[in-house]
Amino acid sequence: MENTNEAVEGEACFEGKSDISQVKKLLFRRMLVGVSDGRFFMGAFYCMDKQGNIILQDAVEYRSTRRSSPSPMEQRGLGLILIPSSCRISCHVDCSIDEHLSLLSLQAQN
Amino acid sequence: MDETEFLNSSPTEKKGRNKFPLLRYEELPEYMKDNEYILNYYRAEWSLNHAFVSLFLCHNESLNIWTHVIGFVAFLILTVANLTEFYQVADFINLSKWVFPSDTGTPPALIDTPRWPLFIFLCGSMFCFVSSSLCHLFSCHSQHLNCLLSQLDYVGIAVMIITSFFPPIYYLFQCDTIWQYVYLTTISILGILAVIILLSPKRTRGKYRFIRTIIFVAMGLFGVIPMIHATIVNWNVPQRNITLGFESAMAFSYLIGAMFYATRVPEKWKPGCSKNTQAAFDTQRFAASSFVIVEMEENINNGVEEQESENHEQTSVPVLNPSIPSGEQTVWADVASLLDSACNDLQDGELIHGDNFNLFAAMSALEIMDPKMDSGIVCRYYSVDEAIEDGAAPIPLSFNKTVDVHCMIDVMDHMLSCEATWHKGHSLAQTIFSCIYLLRPDRTPSHALLHSYCTVIRSTCNAVISAVSDSRTHEEEDLFTITSGLPLKRDGDEKCLSMLNVLEETISRQLHACKAPSHKKRSIEDIEPLQTNLDLEEGYCKAVLCRLRFRKHFYHVLLCLRRPQGRGLELARKHIASCLLELDSILKTEEFLRANNRNGMWEDGMESEDSTTASGCQPIGFDSTLNSRLSAPTPPRAIKVFCWKKAVEYFQKLLHDLDIVCSHPIDPLHEGALRFVVEFQKLQPDLVARSHLQLLLVQDGKLFGRDPIFTMICKAAAIPELAKNLDIQKNESFVHLCQLAITLLKILCTNAAWQRRQLGKVLQDWRIIHMQLEIALRKEFEESSSTSLDENLCMKIYKNILNWVEEQTYWIAFRFLILGFELELYAPSEYCMVYWYIYVILIKLGEKMHLRMITNSETAKRKGKKKRESMKDVAREPAIPPAVLLLQCQIYLAEGLTLMISALRNEHGVFQCRGPFNSEQERFIQHFELLQKACIPDHVSYYTFRDYTAHSQFDTLIMCNYFKEAQRIAKELRGSFVNDKNKLTELRHIEQVAEHNGIALNLVSRLGSLDPSLKVSFEFNHHPHFATAVVKRS
Incomplete structure (x- = not known):
């Protein structure tokens, strides 16, 4: 855990570039993106552009079967998808608890 | 029962009467004369001790006191229950659950929402009950105390009214904090003002009863404003009706209570009869309203939470759904802000991507939330079940039987339109199975008509799908047979025909019954009518009957066609004929259905041209977006369901085509x-x-x-x-x-x-x-x-x-x-080479056909010779068979067209292949590559074509006019094909083409060199593939 913290701090010194390199580290990690109509997409993070549009590989769509929140989820495979930033509402990455903490600390710095 | 006697016989009462007698209205001191309709059993000037003891005695205030005490205890329990989050207790008052059936069976999740408004309300109510109990118990002590306690009582009521507005306003406007503050502040100020007015001692007297009532009612009615506001804002929330119901119940109970209080109704009507009076109704009103309010709170909480989550989805980060698992020993970490800041740091056009990223491959990504690419966008409902719960597909379709039948006919008509659309190449999921009733076959058995219709539709779909997928006449990319995830087969579907027969029997009996004169009617009254309106019975019976019969016969047609070795063809033709008849009668019912629609049962939503039903109404129970994602992951196809008329036309054509299939002799x-x-x-x-x-x-x-x-x-x-x-x-x-x-x-x-x-x-x-x-x-x-x-x-x-x-x-x-x-596929400049190729192939075809026919006739002749040894045939041997002659005609036409076009090219410089992208040779290869590969015919190439056409001139062409030859042979041939209609039309077409082309050829060869403005074009108005030359002067 200390190592990761140090790495984060080290990268923070590269003014401005730290965020980009952080995101680059997330490539091909499992990413969970929520969109504005309530669905979620989980897939491997493949690409992101300046506008914040995200491309996911081997994506799976999750949707709840009911409008009320605690309801079973349906899922289906979609493959390669592009999620425009305009309809993206949340974005999570699958990571270990240590990493999670380092991310949080990074956000605190910013 | 006479309560006076009962009271008088009670020993406590006797004892009490000695020291502290119960008084009549006239005996009261002036300050206590509040309600002249209550005549008896007053307590007056009792000591505090005795007043307290009178809690357990009988007098005209007992019931008032006790109901308030009970109310207080009930609210105390509620408060404690809510504090300890012990929902079962809170739920035990869910008396109204069955009055306003709500869909939330789970205990309300109050944990996440702030609950202080609810507690404010509960405290306010408890205060009101306590103060009221005290007032009723001790007001008999002295004038001073009476005045004080009355004020306390009124303050209590005001406080309760004010606090009762806290929870609804707070929860309804949770997403809009400004309005929350505005309304809560206003109601608080109003409340304080009301308390000040009420506290002035003059106004405790009875004659101000009306003013007090007005104040209370005004306060209560103030609540209408935020409620209307909230209703408008949250109009689309499913719980809207429930919340509205509770709100109006609350308003209603307030008003009722106020009315009793102001008018003193029961005791006014029968003075002195009851000793438990106006105040009792006060109490009842409070109790009722309080219970309703508490219940409402619970429901509003539910509603609001859902509302909230929806609104949040649009405005802020949704709560991460716990059912999507992250990896083992890992968590979902929010990186939204990280991505945002990384976006800011990126240069224009810069991407964050891995090593193997390929922009071309990325172009093929499906774009989410793009309606043309994303088939899964949540449109109206998240799922079929949700749609059903929302009442999108009710069973029965309506509780009014006439409306029910009418709606059922709409469903049938729309289903027919959907079926035609499906046959024309759209996916089953988006057409027929947009019907919610079909998607949930378990729901339909209670509605016989709907059930049997759905069953026969499913069986028909199955039959059609199996025919098409067995024959494989569909293209690879056709969606026709894709049925993934649709409930297409169900046990008992094989009984669909018997079910239809039973229904048909009943309805036709009913039709006879309503046609029969009235004196006969009684004998058949045991038949249950289709619907309740007797005047429309006949029309509806007919409309339903022809639709059912069409289904039955159509299913029979499909079954008969599948019988082995064409054994069912005869029967199939009969069923096709009945199908067509039923389609005609279906068309005839349109007028009746439209007329009954216009009667004002429904608004006319659609133009008649676009309508998918005979009556022009939108059908109930269809939603094509529900399963559009079944065809995933391909993008959704735009779909427009055929209008009803076109659907019927389609089925008429289909049946005619099938009839032709059946009429083919098995040869x-x-x-x-x-x-x-x-x-x-x-x-x-x-x-x-x-x-x-x-x-x-x-x-x-x-x-x-x-x-x-x-x-x-x-x-x-x-x-x-x-x-x-x-x-x-x-x-x-x-x-x-x-x-x-x-x-x-x-x-x-x-x-x-x-x-x-x-x-x-x-x-x-x-x-x-x-x-x-x-x-x-x-x-x-x-x-x-x-x-x-x-x-x-x-x-x-x-x-x-x-x-x-x-x-x-x-x-x-x-x-x-x-x-x-x-x-x-051919451009006019390519006609020359295409006709040349046709000419070359037709010559070969003619050769082979002739050869076969000669051998055929030889074998036949040999047989004949054996039998009769006739010599006459030998003389006729050189005669060419008519089939070959017909080919000869076509050969002449093709050759003539080739030479004519090439002459036009050579002399007039038109119809030349001079594209910017490819030469004539390349086009030749493009068109005839497959023929060339197979060497059909041998030794033929682009160069042969070029040599053949290079020297064609109008002068030589006119010498041997191929078109005239073709016309001549065609005329001669007519006699040989008297019995063959198709051949005769072909001959007629060839003749026409030959004649027109012959004239055009003459015209061009004579005038072409003199008049450069002469333009020649080719059209296919006489024959599908032999062009006619059209000469025009431009």
Whole structure:
């Protein structure tokens, strides 16, 4: 855990570039993106552009079967998808608890 | 029961009467004379101790006191229960659950929302009950205390009213904090003002009763404003009705209570009868309203939470759904802000991507939330179940039986439109199965009409799908047979016909009953009418009946067509006839249905041209977006369901096509079958009709399921009967040939584009089989020296078969070329080479056909000679068979057109291939690559074509006018095809084309060089693939 913290701090010194390199580290990690109509997409993070549009590989769509929140989820495979930033509402990455903490600390710095 | 007696006999009462007697209204001190309608059993000037003891005594305030005490205790329990989050207790008052059935069976999740408004309300209520109890208990003590306590009582009521507004306003406007503050502040200020007014001692007296009431009512009514506001804001929230219900219940109970209080109604009507009076009703009002309010709070909480989560989704980060698992020992970390800041740091056009990223590959990504790419966008409902719960597909369709039948007819009509749309190439999921009733077959059994209709629709779909997928007449990319995830098969569907019969029986009896004169009616009254309006009964019966009968007959048609060896064809034709009749009667019901729609039962939502139902109403229970994602992950296709009229027209055409299929004589001639298919294709039949034709033609690898293909080929190629006994048909290349013949028949049943592609591919196979047979023939020839007996026969068989194969090959090539015209693949500048190719192939085809016919007639003659030994036939031998002559006509036309166009090119410089992208040779290869690869015909190339056309001139062309020749032969041939309608029309078309082209040729050759403004164009107005020249002066 200390190592990761140090790495984060080290990268923070590269003014401005730290965020980009952080995101680059997330490539091909499992990413969970929520969109504005309530669905979620989980897939491997493949690409992101300046506008914040995200491309996911081997994506799976999750949707709840009911409008009320605690309801079973349906899922289906979609493959390669592009999620425009305009309809993206949340974005999570699958990571270990240590990493999670380092991310949080990074956000605190910013 | 007379309560006075009861009271007087009570020992406590007697005891109390000695020191502290109960007084009559007249005996009261002035300050206590509040309600002149309550005549008796007053307490007055009692000490505090006695007043307290009177809690357990009987007087005219007992009930008031006790109801308030009970109210207080109830609210205390509620408060404690809510504090300890012990929901079962809070729920035990869910008396109104069955009054306003709500869909939330789970305990309300209050944990996440702030609950202080609810506690404010509970405290306010408890304060009110306590103060009221005290007031009623001790107001008999003295004037001073009476005045004080009354004020306390009124303050309590005001506080309760004010606090009762806290929870609803707070929760309803949780997403809009400004309004929350505005309303809460206003109501608090109003409350304080009311308290100040009430506290002025003058106004405790009875004569101000009305003013007090007004104040209370005004406070209560203030609540209407935020409620209306909230209703407008949250109009789309599913719990809207429930919340509204509780709100109005609350307002109603306030008003009722206020009314009793102001008018003093019960005691006013019967003074002195009851000792428990006005105040009792006060209490009841409070109790009732409080319970309703508490209940409302619970429900509002539920509603609001859902609302909240929705609103949040649009405005801020949604709560991460816990059911999407992260990896083992990992968590979902929010990186939204990290991504945002990284975006800011990125340069324009810069991407964050991995090593193997490929922009081209990324272009193929499905764009989420793009309606043209994303089939899963949540439109109205998240799922079918949710749609059903929301009442999108009620069963029965309406509780009014007339409306129910009308809606049912709409459903039937829309389903018909959907079915036609499906047949025309849309996916089943988006058309027929947009019907929610079909998606949940378990719900329908209670509604006989709906259930049987759904069942027969499912069975019909199954039958059609199995026909199409067995015949494989659909293209690879056709969605037709995709049924993934749809409840297409269900136990008991095989009983659909008997179910339909039963229904038909009942309804037709009912129809008879309502047609019968009134005196007969009584005898058949045991029949349950279809609907309640007797005047409309006949019309509705007819409308339902013809629709059911159409379904029944159509299903029969499909079943009969699938019977082996064409045994059901006769029966199928009968059912087709009844189907068409029923379709006519369905069309006739339109007027009746429209008229009843106009009566004002529904608003006319759609234009009649676009309407998918006869009545013009929108049908109930359809939502095409619900399962559009079943066709995933392909993008959703835009779909427009046929209008009802077009759907009926489609079915009429389908039935006519099927009738033609059924009317085809089961004739084991290969050529006949081919010709029939080609003629049938000219009608442009749709997928379903074509697949049934194919299934009829080819069954179990045999023609009509009866005649083995080999026998058929033998007949076609005029092979002597003896050959059937030989081992030849076990020869590998013969087996292969049989397969090719079957494939050819199957290909001819597909649509034009697919057919052309497949024909082009299959040509090579025919060429190969020809080569194989040639090799076999040579082998046979070498071996034949040893077995001289069969030599002659074997040679003959091989020669005939080889000839037949070649004829077939050229026929396929010819069809391949003319399908190009049908599909409009050729540009006018390419007509020259296409007609040249057609000409070359037709010559070969004619040759082979002639040869076959000569051998045919020879065998026939030999037989005849054996019998009759007539010599007359020999003289007529050189006569060319009419079929060959017809080909000759076409050859002349093709040759004439080729030379005419090339002459135009050579002399006038028009119709030349001068594209910027490819030369004429390249186009030649593009069009005829498949023919060239298969060497059809041998030694033909672009150069042959160029040499042939290079020197054509109008002068030489006019000398030997091919069009005149064609016209002449066509005229002569008419007599030979008297019985063949198709051939006659073909001849007529050829004649017309030849005549027009002959005139055009003369015109151009005479005037062309003199008048440069003469323009020649080619049109297909007389023949589908032989062009007519049109000469115009520009």
